[in-house]
Amino acid sequence: xxxxxxxxxxxxxxxxxxxxxxxxxxxxxxxxxxxxxxxxxxxxxxxxxxxxxxxxxxxxxxxxxxxxxxxxxxxxxxxxxxxxxxxxxxxxxxxxxxxxxxxxxxxxxxxxxxxxxxxxxxxxxxxxxxxxxxxxxxxxxxxxxxxxxxxxxxxxxxxxxxxxxxxxxxxxxxxxxxxxxxxxxxxxxxxxxxxxxxxxxxxxxxxxxxxxxxxxxxxxxxxxxxxxxxxxxxxxxxxxxxxxxxxxxxxxxxxxxxxxxxxxxxxxxxxxxxxxxxxxxxxxxxxxxxxxxxxxxxxxxxxxxxxxxxxxxxxxxxxxxxxxxxxxxxxxxxxxxxxxxxxxxxxxxxxxxxxxxxxxxxxxxxxxxxxxxxxxxxxxxxxxxxxxxxxxxxxxxxxxxxxxxxxxxxxxxxxxxxxxxxxxxxxxxxxxxxxxxxxxxxxxxxxxxxxxxxxxxxxxxxxxxxxxxxxxxxxxxxxxxxxxxxxxxxxxxxxxxxxxxxxxxxxxxxxxxxxxxxxxxxxxxxxxxxxxxxxxxxxxxxxxxxxxxxxxxxxxxxxxxxxxxxxxxxxxxxxxxxxxxxxxxxxxxxx
RNA sequence: GGAUCCGUAGCUCAGCUGGAUAGAGCAACAGAUUUCUAAUCUGUGGGUCGCAGGUUCGAAUCCUGCCGGGUUCACCA
Numbered sequence: 327x328x329x330x331x332x333x334x335x336x337x338x339x340x341x342x343x344x345x346x347x348x349x350x351x352x353x354x355x356x357x358x359x360x361x362x363x364x365x366x367x368x369x370x371x372x373x374x375x376x377x378x379x380x381x382x383x384x385x386x387x388x389x390x391x392x393x394x395x396x397x398x399x400x401x402x403x404x405x406x407x408x409x410x411x412x413x414x415x416x417x418x419x420x421x422x423x424x425x426x427x428x429x430x431x432x433x434x435x436x437x438x439x440x441x442x443x444x445x446x447x448x449x450x451x452x453x454x455x456x457x458x459x460x461x462x463x464x465x466x467x468x469x470x471x472x473x474x475x476x477x478x479x480x481x482x483x484x485x486x487x488x489x490x491x492x493x494x495x496x497x498x499x500x501x502x503x504x505x506x507x508x509x510x511x512x513x514x515x516x517x518x519x520x521x522x523x524x525x526x527x528x529x530x531x532x533x534x535x536x537x538x539x540x541x542x543x544x545x546x547x548x549x550x551x552x553x554x555x556x557x558x559x560x561x562x563x564x565x566x567x568x569x570x571x572x573x574x575x576x577x578x579x580x581x582x583x584x585x586x587x588x589x590x591x592x593x594x595x596x597x598x599x600x601x602x603x604x605x606x607x608x609x610x611x612x613x614x615x616x617x618x619x620x621x622x623x624x625x626x627x628x629x630x631x632x633x634x635x636x637x638x639x640x641x642x643x644x645x646x647x648x649x650x651x652x653x654x655x656x657x658x659x660x661x662x663x664x665x666x667x668x669x670x671x672x673x674x675x676x677x678x679x680x681x682x683x684x685x686x687x688x689x690x691x692x693x694x695x696x697x698x699x700x701x702x703x704x705x706x707x708x709x710x711x712x713x714x715x716x717x718x719x720x721x722x723x724x725x726x727x728x729x730x731x732x733x734x735x736x737x738x739x740x741x742x743x744x745x746x747x748x749x750x751x752x753x754x755x756x757x758x759x760x761x762x763x764x765x766x767x768x769x770x771x772x773x774x775x776x777x778x779x780x781x782x783x784x785x786x787x788x789x790x791x792x793x794x795x796x797x798x799x800x801x802x803x804x805x806x807x808x809x810x811x812x813x814x815x816x817x818x819x820x821x822x823x824x825x826x827x828x829x830x831x832x833x834x835x836x837x838x839x840x841x842x843x844x845x846x847x848x849x850x851x852x853x854x855x856x857x858x859x860x861x862x863x864x865x866x867x868x869x870x871x872x873x874x875x876x877x878x879x880x881x882x883x884x885x886x887x888x889x890x891x892x893x894x895x896x897x898x899x900x901x902x903x904x905x906x907x908x909x910x911x912x913x914x915x916x917x
Numbered sequence: 918g919g920a921u922c923c924g925u926a927g928c929u930c931a932g933c934u935g936g937a938u939a940g941a942g943c944a945a946c947a948g949a950u951u952u953c954u955a956a957u958c959u960g961u962g963g964g965u966c967g968c969a970g971g972u973u974c975g976a977a978u979c980c981u982g983c984c985g986g987g988u989u990c991a992c993c994a
Contacts, residue, residue, distance in 0.1 A: 793942040875958040
């Protein structure tokens with residue numbers, strides 16, 4: 327049983343015995359300015375009991391002292407009861423943690439959840455925004471696994487449509503048979519190159535038409551390039567052989583490029599859906615909705631749903647010409663997901679510019695009586711902005727994912743070489759370390775912020791390896807491993823069970839933080855917030871470093887104490903490893 | 918304009934199921950290394966928690982209004 331819940335039930339018992347009140351007990355960590363580990367606030371009881379805060383607090387403390395052996399000492403400041411826990415409590419707690427192989431992991435709950443993330447377009451390479459999306463999705467998947475779920479990680483690839491035809495058309499016009507091999511370009515970058523070429527070409531045409539007297543709007547519609555692209559889309563939908571072949575060829579290049587990036591950044595999927603396969607889905611749902619009177623038809627034949635009662639508006643679900651819109655597809659795809667897998671929840675990791683879309687989607691599902699509707703959740707995350715403002719592909723201010731990762735690895739190498747601690751590493755070992763540090767820094771940087779908030783990506787901060795960063799946490803792990811190696815070389819193993827010795831503040835603080843890990847996992851799972859894990863593991867690493875800097879483990883002469891401290895730091899290093907794994911971050915044994 | 922999210926130190930962010938004197942990191946300054954990894958640690962300075970009301974023993978946290986910013990409101994995706 328963990329400290330907090332033991333203490334809570336003891337206080338609850340005290341309240342019942344002393345004052346005959348049944349009250350849910352809430353504890354908080356004692357502020358560092360006061361002596362104590364946990365604080366119980368008695369103010370809420372004052373009115374009810376008609377006693378002074380100090381009397382109530384003292385009575386509870388007395389009760390705990392005489393009836394339990396949890397308390398070493400206590401103090402009462404105003405209405406705050408600060409409790410210092412007995413050494414034995416700390417040792418029992420640490421022993422509990424040491425004994426539990428999967429500390430922090432909740433038992434299987436026999437529920438499955440699908441997490442969709444990444445969802446790239448196949449007309450340009452991944453950028454910084456995709457990285458936040460990928461890291462969030464992957465991390466949330468891991469966190470949900472730790473919370474007992476079976477997780478299906480999926481990717482919905484947007485591989486069709488006007489935007490894809492743009493790069494196809496430009497390639498057809500100006501490509502001269504260029505391939506990834508001939509150009510040395512990664513496939514996704516090659517496709518992206520032609521997407522940019524299209525845009526330039528298109529702009530020139532618009533400008534010429536505007537000069538010729540057309541309005542901007544007309545010019546955009548009538549530019550030959552746009553007309554050609556639209557024709558191409560029609561051909562694609564008709565299954566024109568040549569168009570399909572070109573589409574296949576270019577998409578294959580892009581997929582190869584994406585896969586390379588995914589592998590490098592360490593994310594993966596259990597299932598990939600392609601919009602080229604799903605874009606026609608949803609029309610039968612429109613029929614269903616009409617039949618049940620959930621949808622209605624307007625005079626021109628378009629189909630709508632009225633969501634005013636839900637505080638939304640009317641929403642088109644099928645065009646007058648009978649073709650699908652974005653939400654039609656999503657209706658179909660959502661049904662498909664729940665048909666393909668026996669899942670109770672589905673999560674979409676998608677940027678907050680689509681908040682309204684998902685609100686509407688879920689509302690429709692509810693109106694259609696889908697029993698899974700309540701299990702649908704849009705994990706909405708904020709945009710990543712640069713110091714000069716938003717990223718705009720047209721203005722060339724997009725931070726490319728591959729470039730960024732490469733730069734981070736480069737920086738990690740330079741920084742690590744400077745320290746000169748890994749001179750005996752083989753090239754393979756060193757390269758693996760640089761990659762680990764680079765990705766640790768990047769992932770931590772993007773995950774430590776609350777997902778729903780927009781965040782600023784300042785290149786100078788993001789490549790920092792000091793302070794509240796991924797490498798700081800990795801460093802703490804490596805530092806502990808170093809001590810454990812030294813101990814092992816002297817025949818000392820961190821034992822799996824420790825005996826009671828005098829304990830100092832650094833030690834009890836560390837156990838306190840360790841003990842809190844399961845709470846962090848639970849909170850991160852309930853709120854879909856990897857940042858809760860990031861903040862937790864930073865606290866742990868910080869406490870760990872404070873301990874290491876102030877308590878010299880291997881200098882301790884008392885063998886019992888030494889073994890206790892070894893066990894303590896081992897537990898810290900393992901918890902760091904488990905927690906960072908939930909963020910998709912690896913930790914090295916040396917760095 | 919409607920909806921929605923956000924506003925905390927010079928900068929980037931925690932804290933938000935109401936609790937003590939609002940915390941970290943970076944940046945600035947001052948220290949610590951014959952000692953297990955200094956990617957570290959210790960300390961100093963730095964705040965009308967956007968503003969104004971309200972709720973109460975108590976508000977950064979809850980409610981209302983206002984100010985400022987983002988996103989969105991397509992027979993685009």
